[in-house]
Amino acid sequence: MQLYEMTLHQLSEMLADKLISSKELTQSVLERIQSLDSKLNAFITVDSNGALKQAESVDNKRLKGDSLCVIAGIPIGLKDNICLKNMRTTCGSKMLENYISPYNATVAQKLLAADAVIVGKLNMDEFAMGSSTENSYFGVTRNPYDITKVAGGSSGGCAAAVSCGEVIAALGSDTGGSVRQPASFCGVVGLKPTYGSVSRYGLVAFASSLDQIGPVCKCVKDTAIMYSAIVGGDKLDMTSQNKEYPNFEVGQKDLKGLRIGLPVDMYENITEPDVLERFENAIRLLEKNGARIRRISIAETGYALPAYYVISSAEASSNLARFDGVRYGFRAQNIQSIDELFVKTRSQGFGDECKRRIMLGTSVLSEGYYDEYYSKAVKAAKMMTHNVKQLFESVDIIATPTCAETAFDIGKKVDDPVKMYNSDIFTVLANLTGVPAISVPCGCAGNGLPVGIQLMADSFCEQTLFDAAYWLESLVNAPERGCEDV
Amino acid sequence: MKIDVKRAAQLSKLNISDNKAKSFEKQMNDIAQMISVLSQINNDISDTDERRAELRADQPHEQSLSQQQIMQNAPAFSNGVFCVPKTVD
Numbered sequence: 001m002q003l004y005e006m007t008l009h010q011l012s013e014m015l016a017d018k019l020i021s022s023k024e025l026t027q028s029v030l031e032r033i034q035s036l037d038s039k040l041n042a043f044i045t046v047d048s049n050g051a052l053k054q055a056e057s058v059d060n061k062r063l064k065g066d067s068l069c070v071i072a073g074i075p076i077g078l079k080d081n082i083c084l085k086n087m088r089t090t091c092g093s094k095m096l097e098n099y100i101s102p103y104n105a106t107v108a109q110k111l112l113a114a115d116a117v118i119v120g121k122l123n124m125d126e127f128a129m130g131s132s133t134e135n136s137y138f139g140v141t142r143n144p145y146d147i148t149k150v151a152g153g154s155s156g157g158c159a160a161a162v163s164c165g166e167v168i169a170a171l172g173s174d175t176g177g178s179v180r181q182p183a184s185f186c187g188v189v190g191l192k193p194t195y196g197s198v199s200r201y202g203l204v205a206f207a208s209s210l211d212q213i214g215p216v217c218k219c220v221k222d223t224a225i226m227y228s229a230i231v232g233g234d235k236l237d238m239t240s241q242n243k244e245y246p247n248f249e250v251g252q253k254d255l256k257g258l259r260i261g262l263p264v265d266m267y268e269n270i271t272e273p274d275v276l277e278r279f280e281n282a283i284r285l286l287e288k289n290g291a292r293i294r295r296i297s298i299a300e301t302g303y304a305l306p307a308y309y310v311i312s313s314a315e316a317s318s319n320l321a322r323f324d325g326v327r328y329g330f331r332a333q334n335i336q337s338i339d340e341l342f343v344k345t346r347s348q349g350f351g352d353e354c355k356r357r358i359m360l361g362t363s364v365l366s367e368g369y370y371d372e373y374y375s376k377a378v379k380a381a382k383m384m385t386h387n388v389k390q391l392f393e394s395v396d397i398i399a400t401p402t403c404a405e406t407a408f409d410i411g412k413k414v415d416d417p418v419k420m421y422n423s424d425i426f427t428v429l430a431n432l433t434g435v436p437a438i439s440v441p442c443g444c445a446g447n448g449l450p451v452g453i454q455l456m457a458d459s460f461c462e463q464t465l466f467d468a469a470y471w472l473e474s475l476v477n478a479p480e481r482g483c484e485d486v
Numbered sequence: 487m488k489i490d491v492k493r494a495a496q497l498s499k500l501n502i503s504d505n506k507a508k509s510f511e512k513q514m515n516d517i518a519q520m521i522s523v524l525s526q527i528n529n530d531i532s533d534t535d536e537r538r539a540e541l542r543a544d545q546p547h548e549q550s551l552s553q554q555q556i557m558q559n560a561p562a563f564s565n566g567v568f569c570v571p572k573t574v575d
Binding site: 099100102103235236238302303305306307309310317321324325326327328329330331335336337338339340341342343344346347350352355356358359360362363364366369371372373375376377379380415416417418421 | 520
């Protein structure tokens with residue numbers, strides 16, 4: 001087995017036992033990038049020299065006998081909306097094509113403090129708006145299982161890179177499913193943590209009340225390790241929560257008595273029978289091993305997708321107002337007036353999906369529509385939060401498929417935004433209600449593409465998610481990760 | 487809700503060509519149709535007290551970037567200020 005094929009926790013043990021060096025491991029993933037990424041396009045920026053230098057530094061610390069963290073020496077990728085000092089942070093946009101971040105995001109700082117090796121920045125839909133990574137200014141990321149299919153989005157670069165061993169783990173961001181949906185499409189694990197449990201400082205804002213940074217990993221145990229590395233309050237993010245967070249682990253608890261709720265009325269959204277079949281098979285295995293399954297109904301979920309697109313677009317229209325060509329980023333040329341500067345810069349700097357969302361957000365916040373759409377969307381989100389909270393008094397987990405389908409053809413939905421938005425039908429609920437959710441592979445459909453199951457738990461109950469997801473992973477035949485001959 | 491793309495673009499400081507406006511018009515009104523279900527929500531339902539995060543007082547922090555660091559990403563910067571086209575005659 002090649003080093004790039006192994007999991008974070010396996011590699012961490014080998015590094016600690018000095019069976020391998022971080023430099024060897026880093027070289028292994030860099031060679032993988034070199035051989036595959038011209039086909040996959042998972043990376044926007046690769047920092048080979050910086051990564052090798054950091055790996056050597058960690059190796060020296062280890063040789064000196066320093067006490068090191070679990071992720072020390074592990075090659076990790078960051079979605080390109082997470083700031084890393086002195087490196088480009090493009091957000092997949094022409095607008096920030098040449099923007100060099102002058103500071104570290106809190107999560108990046110935490111990884112560096114733990115001696116992780118940051119290999120580079122990963123492709124994404126422009127400003128995290130999309131479900132296929134087709135909206136990237138730097139080109140589409142292809143699915144390692146079938147390069148004619150999308151990798152999902154918006155963190156498509158993270159999922160594709162982890163799936164085929166271009167990095168050992170990655171951090172993405174999830175506003176409406178952007179970690180979980182690509183994880184499902186690429187056969188890896190993706191976590192959207194509880195809102196407020198991970199600092200958003202240094203994450204370029206899309207929709208501030210919904211955005212969370214979360215790990216994309218090869219297995220549940222790795223995900224628990226990565227989450228433990230980034231969780232915690234931060235004075236630089238006023239929505240982050242100062243709490244006592246445990247060190248998250250897996251395999252400590254069995255499934256006996258775990259109460260799992262199935263919102264069966266949502267299944268009508270599933271468009272591929274194989275997805276339902278794989279999902280039901282996974283649920284049967286959980287039940288056989290001690291979980292208690294019950295059917296539930298989540299009131300008002302019919303409003304979830306519309307409410308999500310109204311709230312996220314409204315917040316995006318405000319957050320993206322800062323891109324005006326004055327202080328940083330792209331500036332249009334041959335400008336005569338300040339108004340022309342704003343309009344031409346934004347018209348030339350943003351892609352079509354950003355423009356659609358800015359215009360939608362501006363419309364629902366404008367006079368006459370604010371009460372009818374924005375206020376009602378916020379009301380719907382609050383109602384759903386209340387209903388979900390009540391449900392978690394009688395179940396520990398709510399389970400759904402992560403997506404209604406497997407990875408779709410590149411180009412299939414790009415001209416039909418509503419069809420594309422439907423990709424998020426199962427995932428937006430966790431963002432609107434703030435609860436944590438994880439996507440775990442549960443086998444492949446007949447077309448050979450991975451299927452993911454989504455587990456949601458009550459706020460700050462990530463340990464419950466890891467316990468259930470770990471057992472699920474061990475019971476289900478996971479799809480083989482990556483492909484030798486992409 | 488009917489979205490007038492030209493009007494929405496104007497409010498958003500965007501310029502959409504006539505050709506592009508046609509496809510945007512169709513796509514955005516499909517989206518408007520999708521979100522129209524929200525109008526069924528009764529405004530009289532009292533708000534629940536759900537919040538995603540606890541609010542706290544704003545506090546200034548000492549951590550800041552230097553002028554040099556800020557200048558590095560500016561399209562045009564001179565004598566300590568951002569440069570823009572003439573705004574006052």
